[in-house]
Amino acid sequence: NPGGARAQVSSVIQLLVETIIQKSKGLRARQLGQDIHFKMVMIIGLEGSANKIGVGIVQEGKVLSNPRCTYVTPPGQGFIPHDTAKHHQAHVLEVLHMALAEADVTPQQIDAIAYTKGPGMAAPLISVAVVARTIAQLWNKPIVAVNHCIGHIEMGRLITGAENPTVLYVSGGNTQIIAYLERKYRIFGETIDLAVGNCLDRFARILMLSNDPSPGYNIEQMAKKGRKFLPLPYCVKGMDVSFSGILSYLEERADKLLKTGQYTKADLCFSLQETVFAMLVETTERAMAHCGSQEVLICGGVGCNLRLQQMMGKMCEERDAKLYTTDESFCIDNGAMIAQAGYLMYNSGIRTPLVDTWITQRFRTDDVQVTWRD
């Protein structure tokens, strides 16, 4: 029966076709299932290179929590490594609990642990690193070692949306002018001795200003009341800056100038700010001209200073460039910036094996391969 044979063949063919469709549907469903279960990457970052201990949680560019605790010393005193480490040891776990609670997440949801490898003070860095290593093992998560300076830069880029700015990174520990080029954050200019923040902090100690919330903040407030300008040594050397001369100059004369009533504390604060900030604006402008850049991003603790922002803003206006700044939750050292840099590194496949999670006091910004940018 030919009709019957044809019917049989066609039903076999139909069966085959249906099977193929079913199997491919199955495949598509599995793929779809994976897409549905696609996880938004969540990173926790721990920072403690100076006197702030911060833990932050970031998920796909959103900061879920960023608590921080600052070690404040009495007026006239700076913070030393041993005491700072004791402070961090005493507070890190509490800040870690806060970070998880504020973000309302469990350790299982976290994809990796980012921590500050350096640069900074050794004892405080180690105190935070041991906690990062421990939770990574307890929660069975990979670790990403982050450069502190790059944490500042990447948080600045995230928050402001700046495309490819000339970066002025200024803090108590660092003063660098940075521009991105071919997989590295190149240091175009930097301090040859002290960081500008260090100069300001040490001057605050001479004046016995309070260190709460930070010496730089109190210098800024005092400077607003300054009226008389004291000419101070201005030290720009090509692309670089130097602050030790201006600090020694003030250390030698401040007492006498104040006692004789020639200048008030406010006048001295005002004069110091105007001078050091002008130096920073000059060197930033030089880097911009060199790179043909139309964007400036200020990051680091000194970046909070509104006078610096104002002076930089004026220069940018004159050049038709755009200035990007962040507020003190992100300018000042924090955990979320480490998480953000960690997120970018993690997404580009970087993992730091446990044995390589040692810390280092010196860690050049331009030593890091920026694999997450073109």
Add this chain to the structure above:
Amino acid sequence: MGDNSVDGAGNMESDEEISETEETLSTRQPAVATLEVPFNTSREAEVVRNSLQVDPEPKRSGSSKTFTLKENVLCVEIRSPDVRQLRTAVCSFMDLLHLVAKTVDQFGPPAQQSKKMCV
């Protein structure tokens, strides 16, 4: 600050002394401290050891640490050229050990590892 008094006093008297020649120092036996710290499980002891053994001692201290695990007990031997440096090494180590133990208490116990993510 108050809690610095012990360290401050110790440092004051020994930093000013230049008591030995290099010859005597190199031939002197090291001062050694041995610590044995039990944990709930051998895995916890291992976690603590892994966290603490990564950072080398500062070069100028001349101190060194050796870790061994005896089941759930973490054994640490700290060797230093003299008593002052031994005390410094032991004190900083105890601070970090205490912190790591607290971390395990508050954020542990160690999760099951089907695949080790933290290597």
